[in-house]
Amino acid sequence: MNWYLDGLKNYTGFSGRAHRTEFWMYVLFTVIVVVVLSIIEGIVGLTGILTTLYYLGTLLPNIAVSMRRLHDTDRSGWWLLIGFIPFIGAIVLLIFYCLDGTPGSNRFGADPKGGASMSAG
Numbered sequence: 001m002n003w004y005l006d007g008l009k010n011y012t013g014f015s016g017r018a019h020r021t022e023f024w025m026y027v028l029f030t031v032i033v034v035v036v037l038s039i040i041e042g043i044v045g046l047t048g049i050l051t052t053l054y055y056l057g058t059l060l061p062n063i064a065v066s067m068r069r070l071h072d073t074d075r076s077g078w079w080l081l082i083g084f085i086p087f088i089g090a091i092v093l094l095i096f097y098c099l100d101g102t103p104g105s106n107r108f109g110a111d112p113k114g115g116a117s118m119s120a121g
Contacts, residue, residue, distance in 0.1 A: 004029035008061050014077060018068035019101055019112040026065050030058065071108035072101035
């Protein structure tokens, strides 16, 4: 849950890097919240109101953590726009999200795993 709360607190943090664990734990907790809200909506008889409000409320944190995850793989946050391409865009983003981050520092900051920089020198 700390990964999720850290993602929400850093909702304007579009710079820096987010390693795989941070990203996927945030996604997991988001899925759990959506499932619980959907069950509540089904019981009460609402049609997507709670989940829509939740998605709107977490739009910026979702974009921010996704951008930081792309930064960890040394890709620009503009790669998020590929998600607008039906089916193919989602697959490409999923692959990027699953890739290991760049070891050491990259152009977006220090390694979020805390590893030493592996620059040649």
